[in-house]
Amino acid sequence: MNDTRSLLVFSAHAADFVWRAGGAIALYASRGYRVRILCLSYGARGESQGAWKEPGMTLDRAKQIRRAESERAAGLLGADVRFFDAGDYPLRSSDALIEALVQEYRTVRPDIVLTHAYNDPYNPDHPAANRISLETRVYAQAEGYPLPGPALGAPPVFMFEPHQPEQCDFKPDVLLDVTSGWERKRQAMESMEAQKHLVEYYSDLSRRRGTQAVRNSGKKGITYAEAYQRVFPQVTGELA
Numbered sequence: 001m002n003d004t005r006s007l008l009v010f011s012a013h014a015a016d017f018v019w020r021a022g023g024a025i026a027l028y029a030s031r032g033y034r035v036r037i038l039c040l041s042y043g044a045r046g047e048s049q050g051a052w053k054e055p056g057m058t059l060d061r062a063k064q065i066r067r068a069e070s071e072r073a074a075g076l077l078g079a080d081v082r083f084f085d086a087g088d089y090p091l092r093s094s095d096a097l098i099e100a101l102v103q104e105y106r107t108v109r110p111d112i113v114l115t116h117a118y119n120d121p122y123n124p125d126h127p128a129a130n131r132i133s134l135e136t137r138v139y140a141q142a143e144g145y146p147l148p149g150p151a152l153g154a155p156p157v158f159m160f161e162p163h164q165p166e167q168c169d170f171k172p173d174v175l176l177d178v179t180s181g182w183e184r185k186r187q188a189m190e191s192m193e194a195q196k197h198l199v200e201y202y203s204d205l206s207r208r209r210g211t212q213a214v215r216n217s218g219k220k221g222i223t224y225a226e227a228y229q230r231v232f233p234q235v236t237g238e239l240a
């Protein structure tokens with residue numbers, strides 16, 4: 001019986017997990033969790049602006065570049081990553097994708113799930129990934145779903161912060177202190193050659209969320225934080 005705890009991360013595109021949840025990934029990997037990232041597409045069409053500036057770029061080449069970057073970033077954060085190549089712009093679900101993801105839930109048996117927010121008017125692939133991740137979690141819980149492995153329990157799901165949270169109706173209810181994982185997140189962000197312009201943006205955001213985390217907790221040692229929103233209510237015997 002494998003009793004390693006695990007974190008499952010859904011990423012619509014090759015880099016989403018780095019910017020939005022890299023701190024959580026580094027933090028939990030350092031705590032001994034198995035962290036598995038499910039990259040539903042490479043984001044080759046919609047989120048590879050840097051790559052498309054190179055002369056003679058093709059879709060296959062853009063995918064290769066994004067895959068290599070994503071693998072490197074996942075390694076820096078201490079996670080493993082699986083690519084599904086389901087396409088971007090649009091990212092679409094399929095029977096094969098759903099089965100593969102249900103099997104991931106049943107095999108990894110995550111203690112925690114991270115995914116995209118419900119809405120994003122700037123990128124329809126992100127809410128598509130949210131829907132797919134939540135639907136397949138429900139299917140994995142069903143005793144009658146015909147795939148190997150016992151039905152899934154009820155791991156909590158946290159949605160990570162979208163690029164423009166107000167437009168996405170995203171309101172954080174969790175601020176995760178990622179100060180101890182920050183150096184690894186910074187390295188992973190800097191390794192994303194095709195989206196260099198985002199490194200400072202997400203560094204500033206993490207510092208602002210860190211300041212808010214101090215304000216909301218009184219814990220002065222927090223410098224960097226990531227914002228999350230819960231999908232399901234917290235179940236607790238302790239109001240804290």
Ligand SMILES: [Zn+2]
Nearest residue numbers: 012013016047
């Ligand atoms: Zn994306």
